[in-house]
Amino acid sequence: MIRALPKSLPNHGGNIRQLAGQAGLAEDELLDFSANINPLGPPAYSRQLISACISSLSHYPDPDYGILRQAAALVCGVEAGLIVAANGSSELIYALPRALPVKRAVIPAPSYIGYAEGMRAAGVLIEEPETGDDLSIDWSALEDLLRDGDLLFLGHPNNPSGRLLDMQKLEAAARRRPAVFFVVDEAFIDFVENGVSAVPLLKQGLDNIIVLRSLTKFYAVPGLRLGYGVASRHIARLLDGQLPPWRLNTLAAALGARVINDRGYAAASRKLVAEERRYLTEGLALMPGLEVLPGEANYLLIRVSAALGAAPLRKDLLRRGIALRLCDNFSGLENYLRLAVRTRPENERLLAELSRLLCPAKKSRIRRRTPALMLQGVASDAGKSIMTAALARILLEDGIQAAPFKSQNMSLNSFVTNSGGEMGRAQVVQAQACRLEPDTRMNPILLKPCSPVGSQVIVNGQALSNMTVDEYIAYKPQAFSAACAAYDSLSAEHEVILLEGAGSPGEVNLKSHDIVNMNMARYAGAQVLIVGDIDRGGVFASFIGTMAVLEEWERRLVAGFIVNRFRGQESLLAPALEYTKDYTGCEVLGVVPYLADLGLPEEDSVSFKKGLFAQSRPSGDEGVDICLIDLPHISNFTDFEALRLEPDVQLRVVNKVEELGRPQAVLLPGSKNVLRDLEYLKRSGMAAALKGLAAAGIEIVGICGGFQMLGREIADPHNIEAGGVVSGLGLLPLVTELAADKTLRRQVFIHRVSGLEVRGYEIHHGRSTSNSGPVFDLPPASTADAGACQDSVWGSYLHGIFDADSFRHWFVENLRRRQGLAGYAGPRPVYDLEPAFDRLAAVVRQALDMKRIYQLLGL
Template sequence: MGKHFFMNNTVTTSTTPSLMLQGTSSNAGKSVLTAALCRILLQDGLSVAPFKAQNMALNSFVTPNGEEIGRAQAVQAAACRLEPDVRMNPVLLKPSSDTGSQVIVMGKPVANMRVKEYVKYKPTAFAHVQSAYDSIAAEHDVMVLEGAGSPAEINLKAHDIVNMQMARYAKAKVLLVGDIDRGGVFASLVGTMELLDAWEKDLVAGFVLNRFRGDVTLLDSALDFTTNRTEKSFFGVVPFLTQLGLPEEDSVTFKESIGRQLPLRDDALDIVLLDLPHIANFTDVDALTIEPDVSLRVVNSLDKLGKPDCIIIPGSKNTPGDLHWLHESGLAVAIINFAKAGGVVTGICGGFQMLGETVSDPVSIEYVAQQSSEIDVHLHATQQGLGLLPLRTVMGEEKVLTRVTAIHAPTGNSVTGYEIHHGITESTGAQKLDSAIIREDGVIIGYGLADSHDFQAVWGTYLHGVFDDDKFRRAFINDLRVRKGLAPLQGVQASFSIDPALDRLADTVRDALDMKKIYEVLGL
């Protein structure tokens, strides 16, 4: 398919039909609906791929080629039964402070940029976006695009590369999604349309209401009023979906979903996930939430810590800053005392680094200062870790991005996942360390201190997705049960696979949307 583009007016001659989901706000459910439509189109015999020009997220994934993309696009790729591809998310922003982000283009870090720096860089970023879209769209029958935030953010529209400018470039039909659960959805839909330019309004095919609870017929008058006011019809009302069984992209949604866990058995283990200010790849614990004997809590203050059976320190996009927060909040001392008393503490990626004695970021790879202050200077230097493992970490400019097959050394269980980190972590030699996770190439990417149990009481690893393997996860949980004086549960108790969840999602969304109408606007 021949394609070309002009940077001045972002016109393309793409002939690949495309549908785009934009929202009246962030967290309107665009990512999940994009995945649903990808699976529906695949079920209907079409070759389909997802695309998000620019994603801002701390939850990322590594493609088979060692390139970093947003986790949501990896889930959407799974919905299409495709391997994650960097072309699906050519620009990824990973915030490291309120005013700065690491900018990742075509899967590789370019630089840490503040907002104004990135705005200047956006024409270059958009050129990569256009090239990526042209390439992947040429390989498929139909594309499903996802926007970001709202297309009506008038302070951002002048340099937009992810919403209406991308829709115009792809000649996409836009469905505007509103989250009715949060209230004010009809005002949001009408207000969004009022703030769009004429050419942007022309791209909007219609609306989708998301996360509705109740009798849909009660909405008839409101739907009619909104259609009469905007001249845009509704393509459907999607019900509020619980227990999706899919990784969440947004940490707010993730924490809300944890709070909606089903009632658990009396002998459930109490596992705490620390809610770091710059928490990243929190989906590393997703698989634990499906286990019948696990209660997962998200904790961000000392008074909520309680007496858990295990503390998990997750990844972080600002390990020095989050270490500082742990010490300032009093959680660091509590974690140290918990471990000394025999408690189980596990760290993943940034959390693994924090378990050591020091973390140094000499050239500000992760920490982006918001202002000049004594704290900023301190955070540029070496931070004291928790001192639970004799390790030191130094942040380096080279970023490790790789898919991994490995072995959990103490039990021999196989594990798979991926590495995303700048740090190089080494032993200080202060005491004997034992291997925890060993890659198939022999590189050790996890350490712990051995005791009399199958798992080390304190251990950490750079391996994201370490709990996804059913057998390994059950061994870990059973070790916690034994430490608590409970009998282990025999055999795998729960299977962690998102494919059945994607089919269930697609079935529900297909029933809720007018798919005939969607096919008509796509010309399919």
């Protein structure tokens, strides 16, 4: 939106409140290029360190600031006695004319206006010699101007030009003019790659050199006010005598002592600034009427043509929510603008707006981002998958075609797409909510745990290899590139992308190599909603704690919270909602009620292990009792979701032999580590119990890994799992070998006994052979595995077999007949997720602030 602006504008950059007010925006809506602050933001530990110091605020700071001065001395390679701590380098500028016998201040123009402001405040005469057209210093002319008792201010690099001083000429001038005080302002030197400081000249005996350092710009904490000076011991004492005691607060002093030696942060900052400075310079060179002057700092000085005018251009940008520094109060820079180097998305936005203003007929080279929103959680199983599905259906109902996306999913429940790719079940369900065909681009990285410290890594639907944790961390940069490419391709085809995170963005041990939470949100340009499960308790502490460990750039992505699974009177939450907003700055955008028996498949094994399948026994004694064996490495337990709908079925999850009883059927599910789970069955006594049930004629059904376990032998020559050869349960005349390649395909078969069609998908390394009867009739020339059956035991590789209503109904009725029961008199259910999606969408739409969510999407 373009707004009218008042005539007066601030003289300094960074007055965010005034600029935002003039632009008619909230402060967090203004993109501020007027202040030259590190685009990387404060070091990640800043909030943690400041929080830890809160208890110290009841005491005065150390008046000598010994720890801070010692840290600065170590960086500069001088004694701590030469360091003067100050409330920003501005405090030192104002103290210099009081501390030194100054007769006149010499400030080459253009220079930082704070020098002249400080001298005027002290009543010092000011001389402002002009620099050349290229804004470089004429050292010969400058030396001729200097007189004993002068205080000469030199920016290194200069603000606003960004030019560096010639150290040799500085040294020569300082030696020839020992009665002149040379003040070298190095507020921005840390941004310069291989920048050379003037401190070594001081160490060489040039006591007339005073170096000023500002920590607030490089470490992105200007609100704390923090700087120091380096001077001869005599001048340092004089300066210190002009400064008030306790001039630095405890928080600033503690943070300064920590950051000043952070070489990793410094290197990352310089790398980012160098890259983005080049990017901005190249982009601005394409804009008619703008000229970028040479410089080395984290800002650019732009000469604007007279036809354009710097002031009108700046106002045009401010109307569009972008603030630049107008340089008309710098001597000789009436038609110049200064702009800070910021992050790539921010720099892209600036260039795009300039292109619209200056090159309206030219198509922008910046690709418009597809609107995106990400759902993250305070923990696993907080409900982010379901919230993503709900929003997907709501958007569909409103005529907007969204698509789900989760860059990395760790799950043992997977699905095979029509193209033969493997992906996580959660994104399959979300695709169904969108009424889209599942696509591996929706879940480009799938991790299937196969041991406590390793997983099979599946990239774009195809198995890559098994990796240990360390191996996968090393591979993550490639994985992230693949995820970003998948996202770009998917987002180009849809109106909105709904992203899902994993676990919690607050996992501090994982953040450095995150590819699924905040880094993915940043890549997608997505705002983030954090979901918390209030039914577990502690949800508001979880919201606050999560925000407390996020870095500043991560916090800026968070647009609000969603309280999930609430039971009770919502008005009772009001104090907690207000407290959370006050503490974090983010609102709770909705309280979603607890939804029992939602009827949608769960992907997370956390839900399964917590008793997702727990059911009460059907009324009367005529129900069908089915046991599902809980394996340590269970996978694709969603194969049996549909059986839970049958009114006469009690589906029991069993992990102890004594819980088995005498059911009508036992289901042996898939496993991501068949050999280890087979050993578990033998060790626990479950294997012997299953053999006893089979001998008694109880129906035993194995799917995929469970099918392999029913056989006589499993060989693993390629070490896919544990390697070697192990004996199976021996309930089927079946021999399996785990092949190097994985079979991934969709299938349509005819069940031989019932004559009914079944559909499903195969995901397995196993190649099984059997001389028993087949379970399915295959199409002519088919090479698929037909399964195996013998007496009451049968199995197959086909996942999703019970999703077919007709076959599932037949299966239950057949169990009833074998039990001697009459057919079920009532109607049998249809396994259809559409009513569940519609019910979910209706409840969530009512609970959430959908107007705000549409605003976040820009719709």
